[in-house]
Ligand SMILES: [Zn+2]
């Protein structure tokens with residue numbers, strides 16, 4: 001028997017129900033509806049607006065593809081975000097079904113009603129609710145609408161406005177009506193797997209079919225093999241990207257892509273191919289970075305920077321000593337495996353960026369092989385903001401760590417400290433623990449296995465696990481004694 005849905009009962013305010021009862025009734029109604037796909041799809045025509053979100057959530061969690069597709073088709077709000085709902089790799093089916101529900105220009109029939117959904121947001125974003133609160137009653141743009149692409153709803157509206165102001169109407173050159181433009185927000189990871197390829201092909205065919213009325217807006221893009229994804233990159237507007245990660249690529253290829261972006265917030269380029277400093281491409285890279293005024297996070301690894309950090313931080317060229325390449329308010333700087341020297345740390349410690357840094361990763365650079373003072377200055381200048389510090393495998397010794405303790409103790413915002421793979425002894429490690437327990441924000445410390453646990457320092461096979469277990473037990477007891485059970489001390493492999 002088909003479950004009967006009664007919007008009159010659920011939508012009525014005659015019943016004085018507390019929130020818990022209402023929640024239970026809504027859950028029961030949703031459960032009942034979802035148990036029969038056909039009945040649920042049929043009921044959507046009568047469903048009050050207020051019940052769309054309560055039904056959408058269990059439909060998404062329960063992977064009801066057909067119902068989701070039908071809901072997108074008649075969604076009564078201008079935006080739909082999956083927000084906090086989790087998406088795994090195998091969920092491409094769900095995402096495709098929802099995209100299929102979009103009423104695009106070419107798919108519209110001649111009916112007089114127009115679909116209201118103007119923005120479908122398939123990004124996992126804990127800051128987003130399913131619909132934007134101010135949009136519940138009025139129809140206008142969603143606050144997450146694309147602000148940069150020429151194909152976005154906002155830009156289309158502007159273009160139409162200027163056409164109207166100029167007082168003529170050339171239907172050949174007029175862009176689509178803003179009411180016909182739909183934005184599809186997706187985060188993409190071009191990882192080369194078969195299922196990802198299928199999803200990308202699906203997206204490309206949708207964009208082609210839409211005759212320009214679908215704006216595919218990718219804000220977070222990860223590319224594993226830049227050469228293999230040229231065709232997909234042509235479908236994306238680089239101006240929309242704010243987070244870009246390009247894995248294992250030549251600097252010149254990254255330069256080409258970065259030059260087309262305009263509003264990057266985060267640029268990650270791990271495992272740069274051709275690690276040695278290459279003058280022309282590096283200079284082009286610096287010039288490109290200098291134009292990214294919104295950049296807050298930069299990660300470069302395996303780029304040979306030895307003694308040249310100054311060029312990255314301060315000047316775009318010798319004739320232009322005054323202009324900063326990186327914005328002074330940069331929050332994240334990750335430079336592992338970049339052959340940094342003590343001179344580079346000196347430059348960083350004196351830079352205007354030092355006092356704003358929240359995350360710093362200088363791992364796998366021999367920055368303590370000469371002097372520790374530059375790093376000490378850097379810590380002191382960053383102490384008001386630094387939350388995450390990684391200095392793994394930096395030739396950090398007992399004496400250097402002891403000298404750095406006062407500066408480290410002043411980093412009151414520090415939450416994560418990682419200094420694994422450094423030759424530290426147990427007495428210095430316990431001394432460090434006593435100092436760091438006063439930092440209330442510090443919750444996770446990744447420490448090096450003390451040297452006495454190895455028969456031969458840092459040779460994995462020579463690790464004495466019994467000795468390591470004793471170290472772990474001793475540190476745990478010390479944390480309990482000072483009531484810092486909330487602090488997690490682990491070794492890198494734990
Ligand atoms: Zn919205």
Ligand SMILES: [Zn+2]
Pocket residue numbers: 146147148149152215216217218237240
């Ligand atoms: Zn966009």
